[in-house]
Amino acid sequence: xxxxxxxxxxxxxIAAAGRLxxxxxxxxLAGCGKKHDAxxxxxxxxxxATVRVQTxxxxxxxxxxxxxxxxxxxxxxxxxxxxxxxxxxxRAAPGQTVxxxxxxxxxxxxxxxxxxxxxxxxxxxxxxxxxxFATLVEQNAVTRQEFDAAQARQLVTRANVAAAETMLGYVxxxxxxxxxxxxKLADVGDLAAPGKPLLELEDPAVLRLEANVGEALIxxxxxxxxxxxxxxxxxxxxPATVAEIAPVADPASRTFLVKxxxxxxxxxxxxxxxxxxxxxxxxxxxxxxxxxxxxxxQLEYVFVAADGRAQLRLVKTGKRFGAExxxxxxxxxxxxxIVSGAGQLREGQPLQLQP
Numbered sequence: 001x002x003x004x005x006x007x008x009x010x011x012x013x014i015a016a017a018g019r020l021x022x023x024x025x026x027x028x029l030a031g032c033g034k035k036h037d038a039x040x041x042x043x044x045x046x047x048x049a050t051v052r053v054q055t056x057x058x059x060x061x062x063x064x065x066x067x068x069x070x071x072x073x074x075x076x077x078x079x080x081x082x083x084x085x086x087x088x089x090x091r092a093a094p095g096q097t098v099x100x101x102x103x104x105x106x107x108x109x110x111x112x113x114x115x116x117x118x119x120x121x122x123x124x125x126x127x128x129x130x131x132x133f134a135t136l137v138e139q140n141a142v143t144r145q146e147f148d149a150a151q152a153r154q155l156v157t158r159a160n161v162a163a164a165e166t167m168l169g170y171v172x173x174x175x176x177x178x179x180x181x182x183x184k185l186a187d188v189g190d191l192a193a194p195g196k197p198l199l200e201l202e203d204p205a206v207l208r209l210e211a212n213v214g215e216a217l218i219x220x221x222x223x224x225x226x227x228x229x230x231x232x233x234x235x236x237x238x239p240a241t242v243a244e245i246a247p248v249a250d251p252a253s254r255t256f257l258v259k260x261x262x263x264x265x266x267x268x269x270x271x272x273x274x275x276x277x278x279x280x281x282x283x284x285x286x287x288x289x290x291x292x293x294x295x296x297x298q299l300e301y302v303f304v305a306a307d308g309r310a311q312l313r314l315v316k317t318g319k320r321f322g323a324e325x326x327x328x329x330x331x332x333x334x335x336x337x338i339v340s341g342a343g344q345l346r347e348g349q350p351l352q353l354q355p
Contacts, residue, residue: 069211085109116164
């Protein structure tokens with residue numbers, strides 16, 4: 001097959017149009033060539049950052065197991081009436097701060113008042129009889145035995161008055177100590193009776209931790225021992241001193257109730273959830289300052305100073321020890337992690353180490 005050549009006429013309108021198309025194509029090719037030939041400017045060098053470093057070290061620490069517990073008031077009471085009666089006044093409400101001896105509730109018990117009135121009348125009669133018999137015995141008008149009987153009746157009626165006055169005092173329910181009302185279980189009009197709780201009172205100033213410790217750990221806890229307790233609402237751990245250890249286990253849960261005294265701490269409240277660390281052994285762990293570990297989303301990382309530059313390392317952290325945190329992976333002992341200014345660093349940035 002013979003291919004035919006397409007010839008463009010050298011003269012005429014068609015020739016002029018062809019020459020214009022060739023010229024435009026050449027200009028376009030020239031422009032494209034200039035764009036590809038232009039070199040991108042080199043990136044600006046990173047500035048030198050002055051940082052402080054600390055060597056990753058393997059340090060011993062006591063291995064612990066955590067036991068859950070509850071913060072409770074060391075001094076708490078369930079208040080109930082000692083006599084039966086209809087509640088006439090209820091002056092307490094949950095959250096109310098009360099002082100020792102303050103009236104919280106009062107009962108209406110007219111039968112006790114009647115007993116007191118009867119005992120006082122009998123005492124008045126017995127005292128008059130005793131005075132009369134005392135005069136007659138001096139005149140030998142009555143026998144000594146009759147005088148002794150009158151004296152005994154006087155003493156008995158005095159005791160009856162004291163007993164009635166005591167019973168009448170039970171209609172007033174007062175606070176046994178300074179504290180806060182935590183629960184109100186009855187109100188005005190309810191019938192109060194011995195054994196029926198009316199109010200619950202706690203002292204928020206003195207708190208303790210109560211934890212149920214299993215059989216495998218109870219032998220590692222001693223009276224007076226200081227352990228570490230953590231409350232989610234607080235940042236720092238609290239020292240907890242063992243105050244009481246139950247001598248026998250709960251047959252249902254097979255655990256021993258342990259009570260530990262807590263120091264006065266702002267923000268610590270009764271009823272809070274807590275974790276008690278019980279020592280079970282000793283091991284070693286890599287530790288770095290907690291400020292050296294940065295977080296972005298779910299990733300944790302540190303910057304390591306190597307060959308005068310910053311190197312980013314993804315790490316996995318473990319337990320926290322005060323101002324330090326355990327490194328499970330990502331760095332080795334002897335490497336230098338950056339502990340100040342790490343949040344502004346970039347990978348490969350030159351470093352100047354502070355002495």
